[in-house]
Amino acid sequence: MSYEAPLVVSASFAALQARLLMGAVSRCRWRPPVERAVAWLVHHGNRRLRYRSTLKNDAWLHTRAAALNLRRLINLGLTRIHGTWHLTPTAT
Structure with missing residues (x-):
């Protein structure tokens, strides 16, 4: 005959699981x-x-990011219209 003890979960274990889930x-x-960037x-x-x-690498990275x-x-x-930049509004 086998005996199975009831599973007891402490409050600290439940809190740890909650923190892991939030992470x-x-x-x-x-x-x-971030991966897309x-x-x-x-x-x-x-x-x-x-x-x-x-x-030089820092300058390259900044130039690349600015270009993107x-x-x-x-x-x-x-x-660019008449020397000024304009962002056309999108229709929603």
Whole structure:
């Protein structure tokens, strides 16, 4: 005859499970956008650093991020009219 003891879950174990679940929810919320941003940066062979200097790599990264941001804004309707930038409103 086998005896099975009842499962007793302590309050601290339940709190630990709740914290782990909250961490998983937070990770699920932030991980995809961060991975998408990194994927945009390393697209088309940009996985490795091109320069030995930290300053040059920092300048390259800032230029790459600015170019990607500008491309995104242009795709959203950014135009230049008479020397000023305008964002065309989208119809909803």
